[in-house]
Amino acid sequence: MNRSHATLAATFALGLACLASVGHAEDAKKPMEKCYGVALAGKNDCAAGAGTSCAGTSKANYQGNAWVLVDKGTCTTIKTPKGHGSLEAQS
Numbered sequence: 001m002n003r004s005h006a007t008l009a010a011t012f013a014l015g016l017a018c019l020a021s022v023g024h025a026e027d028a029k030k031p032m033e034k035c036y037g038v039a040l041a042g043k044n045d046c047a048a049g050a051g052t053s054c055a056g057t058s059k060a061n062y063q064g065n066a067w068v069l070v071d072k073g074t075c076t077t078i079k080t081p082k083g084h085g086s087l088e089a090q091s
Contacts, residue, residue, distance in 0.1 A: 034067040035075035035085040045069050064090030 039045070044058040044066035058066035062082040070078065070085070078085040 031072035032069040033072045033075055033087065035070040035078060035087070036067045036089050037062050037064045037082065038070070038075070038078045038080055038085040039063065039066045039068045043068070 034045075039058055040061050041058055041063070042056050044055060044063070045068045046054050062080045064086070067089070075085040075087055
């Protein structure tokens with residue numbers, strides 16, 4: 001009987017693992033867009049213009065040429081102390 005319980009537990013655990021991986025696969029397929037002017041200093045996703053090389057190199061909060069990936073369609077609704085997010089780099 002212990003073997004039966006172990007088999008049932010293993011099957012249940014495998015089923016949960018499959019469900020969890022489906023959730024991550026859906027997140028990976030979610031359409032994203034670059035959103036400028038919403039990243040905090042050092043939290044940008046990649047190159048933010050002159051003086052930066054890649055992720056984490058922005059020098060100021062809400063730097064207009066620094067971007068992060070956000071869910072598609074949400075960028076311009078993100079409000080910061082300097083205004084809303086932008087789909088294009090700002091100077």
